[in-house]
Amino acid sequence: MHDIQGYLELAIEVAKEAGDYAQLVRWQDLVIETKSNAMDLVTQIDKRNEEEIRKRVTARYPNHEFLGEEMGATSSSGGVRWIIDPIDGTINFAHGLPIWCVSIGVEVEGVMECGAIYQPNLNEMFSVHRGKGAFLNGSRIHVSSLDDPQRSLFVTGFPYNVQENPGGVIQQFSHFLERGWLVRRLGSAALDLAYVACGRFEGFWEAFLSPWDVSAGQLMVREAGGKVTHYNGDDYNIYKPSIIASNGLQHSAIEEILRIK
Numbered sequence: 099m100h101d102i103q104g105y106l107e108l109a110i111e112v113a114k115e116a117g118d119y120a121q122l123v124r125w126q127d128l129v130i131e132t133k134s135n136a137m138d139l140v141t142q143i144d145k146r147n148e149e150e151i152r153k154r155v156t157a158r159y160p161n162h163e164f165l166g167e168e169m170g171a172t173s174s175s176g177g178v179r180w181i182i183d184p185i186d187g188t189i190n191f192a193h194g195l196p197i198w199c200v201s202i203g204v205e206v207e208g209v210m211e212c213g214a215i216y217q218p219n220l221n222e223m224f225s226v227h228r229g230k231g232a233f234l235n236g237s238r239i240h241v242s243s244l245d246d247p248q249r250s251l252f253v254t255g256f257p258y259n260v261q262e263n264p265g266g267v268i269q270q271f272s273h274f275l276e277r278g279w280l281v282r283r284l285g286s287a288a289l290d291l292a293y294v295a296c297g298r299f300e301g302f303w304e305a306f307l308s309p310w311d312v313s314a315g316q317l318m319v320r321e322a323g324g325k326v327t328h329y330n331g332d333d334y335n336i337y338k339p340s341i342i343a344s345n346g347l348q349h350s351a352i353e354e355i356l357r358i359k
Contacts, residue, residue: 100178100206100211102204102206102211102212102227102228103227105159105178105204105206105211105212106204106212106213106214106225106227108154108155108158108159109180109202109203109204109212109213109214109225109314110214110216110223110225111154112150112151112154112155112202113151113200113201113202113214113215113216113223114216114218114223115150115154116147116150116151116184116200116216117199117200117216117217117218118218119143119146119147119150120143120147120185120191120198120200120218121218121219123143125191125192125193125194126194128141128142128143128191128192129141129142130192134258134259135258135259137189137258138258139188139189139192140168140188141185141188141191141192143184143185143191144167144168144184144185144188145168145169145184146184147184147185147200148166148167148168148169148182148184149169151166151180151182151184151202152164152166152169152180152182155180159178161177161178162177162178162179162180163175163177163178163179163180164179164180164181164182165179165180165181165182165309165310166180166181166182166183166184166310167182167183167184167308167310168184176207176208177206177207178204178205178206178207179204179205179206180202180203180204180205181202181203181204181205181213181309181310181313181314181336182201182202182310183200183201183202183288183310183311183313184200185198185199185200186198186199186200186201186215186286186287186288186289186310186311187199187284187285187286187288187289189285190284190285190286195285196219196220197219197284197285197286197289198217198219198285198286198289199215199216199217199218199286199288199289199292200214200215200216200218201213201214201215201288201310201311201313201314201315202214202215202313202314203309203310203313203314203317203336205313209228210228210313210314210316210317210336211227211228212225212226212227212228212314212317213225213226213313213314213315213317213318214226214314215288215289215291215292215314215315215318217289217292221235222234222235222292223235223236224239224292224295224296224314224318226295226314226317226318226321227321228317228321229321230321231321231322232295232296232317232318232319232321232322234292234296239295239296239297239318239322240296240297240322240323241294241295241296241297241300241319241322241323241324241344241345241346242297242298242299242300242345243297243345243347244300244345244347244348245347245348247277247279247300247348247351248278248279250279250280250299250300250301250348251280251281251282251298251299251300252274252279252280252281252282252299252300252301252302252303252352253281253282253283253284253290253293253294253299253301253302254271254274254281254282254283254290254302254303254304255283255284255285255287255290255304255307256271256283256304257305257306264305264306265305265306266359267305270303270305270355270356270358273355273356273358274355277355282299287302287304287307287311287312287315288311288312288314288315289315290302290304290315290343291312291314291315291316291318291319291343292315292318294319294322294324294343294344294345295315295318295319295321295322295324296322297322297345300344300345300347300348301342301343301344301345301348301349301352302341302342302343302344303329303340303341303342303343303352303356304340304341305329305339305340306339306340307339307340307341309336309337312336312341313336315343316334316336316341316343319343319344323345323346324343324344324345324346325342325343325344325345325346325349326341326342326343326344327341327342327349327353328340328341328342329341329342329353329356331353342356
């Protein structure tokens with residue numbers, strides 16, 4: 099038997115520890131490196147956080163596996179896998195912009211069972227337990243009930259190579275603006291999803307994301323009563339690109355715009 103509640107409690111605990119530690123570091127003191135290109139940043143705190151999260155989990159569950167943004171994957175046997183983004187929104191973090199979080203999802207035998215997203219700058223802990231709901235600081239959350247796109251707020255993101263316009267992401271974005279939709283870009287997909295789950299946004303879409311960006315957040319949207327698919331409407335899989343997450347009422351409207359060439 100798997101102790102899902104125990105996994106969730108530990109995810110909340112280590113996410114908070116990592117976020118609180120990062121918040122104490124002056125952004126002027128960060129050591130910043132680049133990865134795939136000049137916009138794909140990593141700091142010593144990203145690396146430190148992921149290492150510490152893995153150590154804390156391994157101390158309690160020595161046979162569990164990991165997939166993380168900075169340290170990659172351990173061998174997978176299909177058991178319990180912790181999917182870690184030690185700082186989602188590193189560009190914001192590196193510039194002293196307080197829109198970033200720590201995201202941890204726990205996958206059990208191929209199914210995302212629970213997770214936590216912690217935004218230390220607002221002291222907001224989002225958590226989710228499959229079949230038992232999504233929560234913000236212990237209180238249950240629900241998606242928005244707005245069904246009019248003109249009265250709604252949406253959010254999106256772009257890949258690090260946006261200047262190459264992969265998948266026509268620039269044109270897709272312009273199609274939403276041409277219709278007068280209000281769209282934001284926060285720079286943290288995990289927070290985008292958490293904010294859809296709690297009703298701050300009515301919908302989110304993005305073309306190219308990694309499992310650690312979405313593992314906990316996509317489950318939160320579902321458990322909060324929303325809908326999550328790929329652009330083509332297929333059931334969502336965190337290991338495949340493209341995501342639409344919405345309050346459900348506006349999902350088809352987002353899909354329709356994304357289909358425009």
